[in-house]
Amino acid sequence: MGKTRNVISTSARLLRLVSLLAAQPSWTNAELADRIDVTERTVRRDIAKLRDLGYAIESDPGPWGGYRLRAGSTVPPLILDDEEAFAVAVGLCEAALGGALGGERAALSALLKLRQVLPRRIIDRLDERDAAFVAAARAEEPHAMPGLLLELAAACREGVRVRLSYVDWEGRGTVRDVDPYRLVHAERRWYFVARDVTEGRWRAFRADAVGGLRPLGHPVEVVDAPDPALLVSRSFGAGSNPPTETVPGKEV
Structure with missing residues (x-):
């Protein structure tokens, strides 16, 4: 049982580390250790594990050297907290309905993919928003709710x-x-x-x-x-x- 807890703790720590590296350009070892509440030695081991998993993480030597995700490398799995995921989903809803990005179908497709991997608690928040959402349409312009568009898109996909x-x-x-x-x-x-x-x-x-x-x-x-x-x-x-x-x- 203890070994299982250790595996879960390591996985959660690695996800947290990726999230921090993506949040700002550079972190020192000490800063990462403080944010994750582990030793600096543990941070170095975790960085090595992430590199083995394919994350392009660069580092500068010395006590004040920093870790950073290499610019222009392959995009790693995106790690979002609840508020970030909700904000992205709402933004995609707005883009799909309003044409802000010039490609409504792409925004709807991205929203559908995102919704399929979101936790139930975030989907419930999005459903609550849809239920309360009112758009001021242009003259004679109809309006379809994002939730319904997602259902129709899912039906086409499935x-x-x-x-x-x-x-x-x-x-x-x-x-x-x-x-x-x-x-x-x-x-x-x-x-x-x-x-x-x-x-x-x-x-x-x-x-x-x-x-x-x-x-x-x-x-x-x-x-x-x-x-x-x-x-x-x-x-x-x-x-x-x-x-x-x-x-x-x-x-x-």
Whole structure:
């Protein structure tokens, strides 16, 4: 049992050491030892372990020499505390919705990857934020919540049929089983491209009109998939604010 505790303690200490090295350009051995509450000899051993793991850590000789992560080296696993992880996730939400980075799809993809590895306590905080979040949209601009966009993106990634709650252009609620394919951002709107299982054709559902979705556990085999961007662009030709566009296709 004592050996297990020692392994856990060493792992936690190494993560803490990486976090400190990433937080500022240089640390002396004494400073690191003080922050981690270990001896300077232990710091030297831990630095050697991190180097063996592939971390490019440079050091200067002498009692006042410092340790630092080498600039331009391969990016090591990113270590974030709770507040940092929450801040990054919120920032990616804002980028995905507002186009601040010029690439909303990249921001949403990064947010999806981050959310998959976040602890439950941080995900709960993000869900609470989404529930209280209100965006002042531009005139006639719809708004899809980040949490819903993540669910739609996850459905596309996992390739499992889902039951979709949707409000059509006449305000009527409908429930459809669909095979997810892609999320498309166009004309300041998000579209969910999926095959309507009942109708046997591809559709572009407006994400802001999706009320919710539930995975059905049926794996999707994509056959005769359309160009998702082209499918969405055709909807613009059908009207100024079309709810969906369809393309015939075989039933999967």
